[in-house]
Amino acid sequence: MDITVGEDDDSGAVLRTVGKVIKMWRERAGLRQAELGTAIGYSEEQVSSVERGRRAPKKQFLEAADAVLDAGGMISGLMKDVEVARYPKKVRDLAKLEAEAVEICAYDNSVVNGLLQTPEYLRAVFGSRCPAFSEDDLEQRVAARLARQAIIDGTQTTPAFSFVHDEAALRRHVGGRMVLRRQLERLLDIGHMRNVEIQVLPLDREDNAGLGGPFHLLRLKEGTTVGYNEVQRVSRLISESREVQILELRYGVIRSQALPPRESLAFIEKVLGET
Numbered sequence: 001m002d003i004t005v006g007e008d009d010d011s012g013a014v015l016r017t018v019g020k021v022i023k024m025w026r027e028r029a030g031l032r033q034a035e036l037g038t039a040i041g042y043s044e045e046q047v048s049s050v051e052r053g054r055r056a057p058k059k060q061f062l063e064a065a066d067a068v069l070d071a072g073g074m075i076s077g078l079m080k081d082v083e084v085a086r087y088p089k090k091v092r093d094l095a096k097l098e099a100e101a102v103e104i105c106a107y108d109n110s111v112v113n114g115l116l117q118t119p120e121y122l123r124a125v126f127g128s129r130c131p132a133f134s135e136d137d138l139e140q141r142v143a144a145r146l147a148r149q150a151i152i153d154g155t156q157t158t159p160a161f162s163f164v165h166d167e168a169a170l171r172r173h174v175g176g177r178m179v180l181r182r183q184l185e186r187l188l189d190i191g192h193m194r195n196v197e198i199q200v201l202p203l204d205r206e207d208n209a210g211l212g213g214p215f216h217l218l219r220l221k222e223g224t225t226v227g228y229n230e231v232q233r234v235s236r237l238i239s240e241s242r243e244v245q246i247l248e249l250r251y252g253v254i255r256s257q258a259l260p261p262r263e264s265l266a267f268i269e270k271v272l273g274e275t
Contacts, residue, residue, distance in 0.1 A: 016053030018078050023051045025069040040064035056082050083147070093237070094228060095148050101159045103219040107210045107254050109166035111174060112183055114145050115152050116163065116190055116198075121183040122146075124175030152190065161196045164251075164258050166210065167203045170271050177275060184272040191265045199258040200267045209253040217244075217251055 026036050026047075033051070034044040042061060049055035057065075059079055066075035098104060106113050111125055119142070126133060126141050133141065152161060170187075173180050191198040201208060215229040227238030227247040238244060259267055 012053060014081055015056055018057070018082055019051040019053040021078065022057075022065055022069075022075060025065070025071045025075060026051075029069045031069075036065065036068065039068045095151075097218050097220070097226065097228070097237075098148065098151050098159075100220050101218040102221055103160045103162070103217075105162040105217040105219075105251055106214070107164045107166075107251060108169050108214045109210055110214065111169055111172065112165065112187065113163050115149055115161075116187060117145065117149075118179070118183050118186050119146065120179045121175055124179055128174070152193075152196070158195065162199075162255070163197070164199045164201055164210070164254050166201050166208070167267075167271075170200065170268060171275075173275075181272060181275050184268055184275065187268050188265060188272070191261070191268070197261045198264055198268070199255060199261055200264040201254065201258040202267070205257055207257050209250050209257060212250075215247055215251075217247055 026033070029036075031039070033047040036042075037044045037047045040061065041064065046055065046061075050057045050061065059076075062079055062082070063076045065071070066073060069075065104115075106115070111117075112121065114122065117125065122145050123138070123142055126138055151159070170184065174183075187198060190196055201210065213229065213231055215227055217225060217227055219225045224239075225244050225248065227244050229236055229238070238247065258264065
C-alpha cells in the first residue's frame with residue numbers, strides 16, 4: 001500500500017513534483033490514468049492520488065510506471081526523493097542530525113531505544129498508541145524508523161553509540177514474550193559491535209538520575225552538541241547551551257550509576273534466560 005502524506009511540511013512539495021513528472025510522461029504516452037493503472041497493477045484512484053501529490057508511491061509503482069511509459073529511469077530515479085518525503089518531518093530532521101553526528105547517546109526508561117528495535121518490537125510499540133494510528137500512519141512510522149536504523153547497521157565504525165536502558169525497558173513484554181526475546185537477542189548482537197556500548201541501570205539501584213524521562217544527545221561533526229526528547233506527542237530539539245550542559249551532566253551521572261557494558265550484556269543475557 002502506498003502512503004498518504006499530509007501537507008504540513010515541504011514533503012508535499014516534493015510529492016507534487018513527482019506527481020507532475022509521472023503525469024507528464026503518462027500524457028506523453030497518450031494514456032489515461034485508468035489505462036496506466038491497469039498496465040502497472042494499480043487503480044485509477046491510486047494513480048490520480050500519486051499524480052496530485054497526495055500519495056507517496058512505492059518502489060514498485062515507480063519502476064512499473066517507468067517501464068510502461070518508457071521513461072528511461074526518469075521516474076524510477078525519483079525513488080530516493082520519495083523515500084525522504086514519505087517520512088514525517090520530525091523524523092527527517094532527526095535522521096539528518098544523526099547523519100551529522102560523531103557520537104549518539106541515549107537514555108531510555110520505558111521501551112528499548114528506537115535505533116535498536118526489531119521490526120516486530122517497533123510495530124508493537126507503534127501499535128499500542130492511543131488513539132490508534134491508522135494503518136497507513138502505522139506503516140509510515142515503521143518504515144521511517146527502520147530507515148533511521150541504517151546508521152547502526154555495522155557497515156561503518158562511526159558514529160559511536162552509547163545507550164543506557166533502565167531495567168524496566170528490558171522486562172516490559174512489548175508485543176509478547178517471543179517478540180521481547182528476539183529484541184533482547186538483538187541487543188546482545190548489537191552490544192558486541194565495536195562502536196556501540198549498551199548499559200543497563202538495574203531497578204534495585206537506589207540512585208537514578210534519569211527519572212525525568214528519556215532523551216538523546218548528539219555530538220555533531222562541527223563540535224556542537226544538541227539534545228532531543230519526545231514525550232507524549234511533543235518532540236523537542238534542545239540547542240540552548242545551558243540546557244544541553246544539564247543533559248550532558250545528567251547523562252554522565254546515569255552512565256556512572258548503570259552497570260558497565262560487559263556486565264550489562266551479562267545482565268541482558270540473564271533477563272533473556274528469565275523471559
